[in-house]
Amino acid sequence: MFNYLGQFARYCLFSSVYTLKTRNSLFYLCSLLLISLTMGCNPSSSVPIKTSALTVDTVEMVQQGIEKSRRGNYQGALKDFNQVIAENPQDIHAYFNRGYAHSSLGQFEQALADFTIALKLDPQMVEAYVNRGNVYLQLGEDEKAIADYEKALEINPNDAFAQNNLGLAHLNSGSPGLAKIDFTEAVMIDPLYGEAYYNRGLALLDLGERENAIADFQKAADIWEEMGEKIAAQTALAEIDTLKKASQ
Known part of the structure; x- marks a missing residue:
């Protein structure tokens, strides 16, 4: 079976930040979401997530950890989040x-544990289902990934990001x-979703629909x-x- 996750040029696993304004990554066919205290980072899941018993210090510490993650300082971010959780296990x-x-x-097993706890705290958290699905996808556990993406779409059927990642699974x-x-x-949900057109092109190639695949790659471009x-x-x-040269 062809493994699309092994194609570096086609798959960059975890992008730095997924925001309301832009999908901030090259060729990330599937990526993690980083969520702030003020907004969800998925364009179709932008309702603020409420937490309880937060002090000003823990709020600032979470935001500090988020900023470190944005800059790629994940070890520093972990220290901040660990401190917050020690003070407030419900955050x-x-x-x-x-x-x-x-x-x-x-650190995928630790990631799975954290996303699972987040879902226990809020079973309707679409971003957590999508992110956990992404980790399962990376681990080759496609059926678990599919289940998480489908759950995310059950909660929010208009989530183009979850729909795209379900397609990848x-x-x-x-x-x-x-x-x-x-x-x-x-692409029906988000007509400007370049990655989804690109990914559909890959699916069309597998289905032998060469001309339609070319059209999708062109649309993505x-x-x-x-x-x-x-x-x-x-x-x-x-x-x-490549496709045109192969047909000559």
């Missing part, structure tokens, strides 16, 4: 963002037909070019070039 933001830091460091588990449906749903993500656009165009 969902600390668990969630500690899970992000663990994932970014490749189906693609990686050898179901390109289901993946095609998922990516199509993702156009979107990325417009967004100023030139390297990403060049990668999509390189896929097209």
Whole structure:
């Protein structure tokens, strides 16, 4: 079975930050979300998440940890989140963002534990289901990843990011037909979702739909070019070039 997670040019596991304004990564077909105290970072899941019994100090400490994660200082972020959790074991933001830091460091079992605790504190936390699904996907546990993405979509059917990642899980588990449906749903929700067009192109290739795949890679390239993500656009165009040369 072809493993899409092993393709470096096509898959950058954990992007630095996923914000309301931009998906801040090249070719990240599946990525973690970093969530702040003031807003959810998923464009379709932007309702603030409430926590209880937070002091000013712990709020500031969580935000400090988030900023460290944004700068790539995950070890420093872990220290901040650990301190918050020691003071307030019910702080969902600390668990969630500690899970992000663990994932970014490749500490997947710890990440799974943190996202699971976050979900116990808030069973409706879409971001935690998506992030835990991403970790399962990285570990090759596709069925668990699919279950988490489907749960996220059950809570928020308009989450294009979760829909895209569900497609990746189906693609990686050898179901390109289901993946095609998922990516199509993702671009219907967000017509400017370049990664979803690119990923659908991969699914279409597996299905033998070469011309449609080229059209999707071109659409992804156009979107990325417009967004100023030139390297990403060049990668999509390189896929097209490879396909055209192969047919000559």
